[in-house]
Amino acid sequence: MNLPDLKKAKVRSNEEVKTIKATNLKSNKFAGKKYYLRTYGCQMNVHDSEEIKGILSNLGFISTENYEDADIIVLNTCAIRENAHDKVFGFLGRVKHLKKEKPELIVAVGGCMPQQEGVANTLKEKYPFVNIVFGTHNINDLGKMIMEGSNKQDIEVYSIEGDIYEEIQYKRDSKYEAWVNIMYGCDKFCTYCIVPYTRGKQRSRAMNDILEEVKDLKKKGYLEVTLLGQNVNAYGKDLKQGYDFATLLEEVAKIGIPRVRFVTSHPWDFTDEMIEVIAKYENIMPYIHLPLQSGSSKILKLMGRRYTKEEYLTLYNKIKERIPGVSITTDIIVGFPNETDEDFQETLDVVNKCKFDGAFTFIYSPREGTPAALIKDNIASEVKEERLQTLNTIINDYSLEHNKEYVGKTVKVLITGYSDKGVDKVCGYTETMKLVNISGAKEDIGKIVEVKITEAKSFSLDGEKIIFSNI
Ligand code: SF4
Structure with missing residues (x-):
């Protein structure tokens, strides 16, 4: 597998990079249909997936946690390590069986992997049931690609950087x-x-x-x-x-x-x-x-x-x-x-x-x-x-x-969700990015809470909520 040689590729100068408005296509064509989105890799990909979710929602799709229920499966992939590739290809093996039962299922593979030269062709040859392949620079085109034809292999990958989309x-x-x-x-x-x-x-x-x-x-x-x-x-x-x-x-x-x-x-x-x-x-x-x-x-x-x-x-x-x-x-x-x-x-x-x-x-x-x-x-x-x-x-x-060093101290914690430490536990992060678990409930989530730390572990802290803070 080769990578594009950026020294040889026609890389645009920064003056040539344009800032343009995102397409934000809206349609009812897929109203009520379900999407399953799987994200691999870093925080950048997690945030790109928030853009993908926006695009799918604008087309009428709603999310599902079960890929077998989905009408479209989107994989947002990572290229940083070899095992990230293996995971994607392994999952595509399972999708292949599903596609036999549900031929109308749309399968899209995007993100960092297809940016590597050769990967798009591998997908085309070994996984011909994949309908859409897109890169990190043309996520904005995904809506158009879905709307234009969901039953053909539609390879559209940029190997060099694209424009900056706003809005x-x-x-x-x-x-x-x-x-x-x-x-x-x-x-x-x-x-x-x-x-x-x-x-x-x-x-x-x-x-x-x-x-x-x-x-x-x-x-x-x-x-x-x-x-x-x-x-x-x-x-x-x-x-x-x-x-x-x-x-x-x-x-x-x-x-x-x-x-x-x-x-x-x-x-x-x-x-x-x-x-x-x-x-x-x-x-x-x-x-x-x-x-x-x-x-x-x-x-x-x-x-x-x-x-x-x-x-x-x-x-x-x-x-x-x-x-x-x-x-x-x-x-x-x-x-x-x-x-x-x-x-x-x-x-x-x-x-x-x-x-x-x-x-x-x-x-x-x-x-x-x-x-x-x-x-x-x-x-x-x-x-x-x-x-x-x-x-x-x-x-x-x-x-x-x-x-x-935190034990006995009072710290501010932004509660981000339920903890995996028990049904009555919620968790969040201190200002210094320490994970804290406390007893709490749904109403604590999304609030900054003052917490007294009671116990320290290698990867987290336990504490007790004191009062709500408005800041
Ligand atoms: S080349 Fe890779 S490791 Fe180096 S600064 Fe850029 S993203 Fe980080």
């Missing part, structure tokens, strides 16, 4: 916390990462469009917005309008939504101005996800991460000093090609110095078409497993240590 009618999953895309794609080209190939180069939305969206969310009563992008703190660099992420963050904070978050930031783009803005505004949450990836400067260079171990530590310490009580989580990959025991010890050294609140840890696996895939994957799988286990034990210990 998208999302069907948001929540009425109190919302994702707001501030940019699309990524220009960093970390050597192991497939995102710049599947989502294209960075295109930032105009600041005014973002602010209008946030104002509208405030009017609708949303309590939390998360500014979303692959590399949010590079925001604006492509626009050359004189504003950057620090400017945007400050303007969003001024709108007055009680909680403002952002994800994900790259250490290389983390400016002093950003730190000052986060420190200045109470409604910018003291939580930062700051991917480390490796603690070895040698491996960071091979990964194309643009910072050294020392630079990461300097940034980390600066953030901790300027933003009291901030919690910081990270991403770490173990077993990158040529990672020696000494390199891994460097990673552990950073972990021990930073004592992260939490981390997403991964074993390296090559993604075909990325520069890193050309380096021999020369770390034995047992060694990778062992390193992951060692790392996870240390990370979990620090996580528990941080969580224990």
Whole structure:
């Protein structure tokens, strides 16, 4: 499977990227018919699925949790790891049987996977019952593709970035916390990462469009917005309008939504101005996800991460000093090609110095078409497993240590839903992004509640509700 070579592809300059109004087709043609949508991968995909749900609802579809009941099945796929592909192909095997019983069933596959060159053809050849294939850049066309013909293979995938659509009618999953895309794609080209190939180069939305969206969310009563992008703190660099992420963050904070978050930031783009803005505004949450990836400067260079171990530590310490009580989580990959025991010890050294609140840890696996895939994957799988286990034990210990500091304290928690810890339990997040379970009921969901923490675990806290808070 190959990936488009972005250096050879006709990539449009940022001046050529147009901002256009989303189509938002409306029709009764599918009134009462059911859709089943399955989302794989990251938060970006989860938010894209809110756009897909909006498109399907506008055509009259209603949702179902059971794919066998559906009149249309839409898979919003991920390309970040090989097993994400396997899951999609495995599920399509089941859909194939269903399609034999229900030939009128529409099957659509979209998202990151089809952006990879060859995948659309694989789908056409091996899964000819798939009606529609769409990419990450033409989600807006899905409604038209469904309306125009649901019984032919209709391949429409862009391999390079498309225009920016405004006025998208999302069907948001929540009425109190919302994702707001501030940019699309990524220009960093970390050597192991497939995102710049599947989502294209960075295109930032105009600041005014973002602010209008946030104002509208405030009017609708949303309590939390998360500014979303692959590399949010590079925001604006492509626009050359004189504003950057620090400017945007400050303007969003001024709108007055009680909680403002952002994800994900790259250490290389983390400016002093950003730190000052986060420190200045109470409604910018003291939580930062700051991917480390490796603690070895040698491996960071091979990964194309643009910072050294020392630079990461300097940034980390600066953030901790300027933003009291901030919690910081990270991403770490173990077993990158040529990672020696000494390199891994460097990673552990950073972990021990930073004592992260939490981390997403991964074993390296090559993604075909990325520069890193050309380096021999020369770390034995047992060694990778062992390193992951060692790392996870240390990370979990620090996580528990941080969580224990909360016991006896009163914190504000936005209750987001029912907890899986029991029928009479609800859960939500502190300002520092700690998961809290409390006894509660339906009426607590969607409120910011004051909670006294009674018990700490590695991945969550238990607490008791004290009073409702209006902020
Ligand atoms: S910054 Fe993130 S999304 Fe961009 S290439 Fe690097 S890892 Fe991928």
